[in-house]
Amino acid sequence: MRVTTHRPFRARLATSVSRGAAALSRATGRGDGSVIGGRLGLIIDPDLLAHLAAGREIALVSGTNGKTTTTRLTAAALGVRGPVATNSYGANMPTGHTSALAKAGETPYAVLEVDEHYLPQVLAATGPRVIALLNLSRDQLDRAKEVAMMAQLWRDALRDKPVHLVANADDPMVVFAAAESTNVTWVAAGQRWHDDSWVCPECGGAIVRADDGVDADWRCTTCNLRRPAPQWRLDGEAVVGPDGNRYPVHLQLPGRVNRANAATALAVAARFGVAPADALPRLAEVASVAGRYAQVQRDGRAIRLLLAKNPAGWLEAFDMADQAPTLLSINARDPDGLDTSWLFDVDFAPLRGRPVLITGDRAFDLAVRLEVNEVPFRHVPTFAAALAAVPPGRLEVIANYTAFQDIRAELDRVN
């Protein structure tokens, strides 16, 4: 299969303008260029994304959490087959997709991370072969749609589409979204956060789970919605595939959730003819994703950065973090959402027994939350003060979006 070189003139012009603007943006130090380049390109040709997608075999990755990481892992796995275009900077709206494809030039494959809200649009524009649906939960409270509405949006967009889904069997919202699709590979990718899926999105009935496990069996007590039998699942440190084979997964990325992300990546790659055994060494090479999980040595401290943007993400971060001094940093700037109420949706109890430090614009909101949660903590004014306050050795840092970027900047924009 070859990428067509006969794009309409306007599309070719738009592509070159898009690349030029991206280069300019990078050169002037105003970002990685992926958004501004795509925006200019789309102004010239609104169909540019469709033109750039034409002739490529594409996988989309969407969900509230884990999409940047899963996109990276999937792109690594597909790399076994050939060059892969991907939006690796997390610019996950159509402008970002446009510049990622334009910048990559002709590639046989593309793996695109897609913001949940834009999935219908990007599905229509790119005609993907596979879509990975990871999870849906509350995010950025003062702007996001209700979780069940998002699941309905996905379901409507996916109905009667000739696309293969790789979907999380453990999230009732995802199962509801995929319920009218005929081609689905189910992955037991887990769901640690249950508080957005106690009510059945299909009928309003109560959803019951067999136990508290992250991959517990679940069903609606009123209608037929229930956990589908997964073809891919985790078994300790290994992924078990549809053939029943156990594939040991040795990732540099921490936590169960990243092994689940790897399982999803393997399931997507399998649809493109990549065998798990061929993909696994590629997955093991991924050390960090846009600063997430990055490990930095500073003043004898081994700092690891974990990003958590919403309640479900915080629970996963607690699971990833070692039993070591932990710094929590909270901001509430525009990209984070201005409201800190969600802090009370997170149970910080897993941090009891670790030395906990807090900082960030909204450290006092967190202080009140931790006090109620009976998690002892110490407030530090800056990241530097946090470093000075812990002994040499591991320091886990868990931060929400802009707090994470602030700390990353202090660490010379580690990737």
Added chain:
Amino acid sequence: MSTESRLRIVWLYPDLLSTYGDRGNLLILARRAHLRGLTVEPSEVRSDQPVPVEADIYLLGGGEDGPQALAAQRLIADGGLRKAVERRAVVFAVCAGYQLMGASFFAKGQRCTGLELLDLSSDRGPSRAVGELAGEVDPDLGLPTLTGFENHGGRTHLGPDVRPLARVSVGVGNDGQTEGAWSGTVLGTYSHGPALSRNPALADLLLRWATGRQTLEPLDDTWSDRLRGERLTAVKGTT
């Protein structure tokens, strides 16, 4: 409070009315009561369960239009909350929960009947009110400045049988002038989510109402006070 001196706090309908950290109010009240040596019995009652009539404090949280309308229907049909209020149980209702304490409210483009436990009614405002909320509290309640975060599309009109909780200095509240309402031991506010995290004195007022105690021993509120100071400073000059 019942004779065996257990304080029963019920969070009503978390399956319908729970959006933004609403559980926080339950956790904060339970902790502050516990630190005063009270035995606390917190519980969560879903909308398919009967409302217990014997509890001491009832909490209602925020919610989207659909769940809000459904919660009102089920609470009216159940009748338990009305009986509880008649025996002077305490109700603390937030945002969507506050609106359905009134005679009517708007959800999904329709006027819906409320519980009529507070003399007020709500309709749609010209725009959504999202952001910091602050105001001076009714002097009769003896509380410091109210601080919170609001996120709602409603406007609430107070009748003669309720008093505003506060006079708005920042944000919108009911209508840009007043915020929240109270009557007897029923109190509602647009300060959403864990409203009590920034207003520990309001939490203690609810506990005093519920226990009948005139005073409660003071607690170390260093972090709440710092949070209050920071938020009130942050909104200064935005009026």
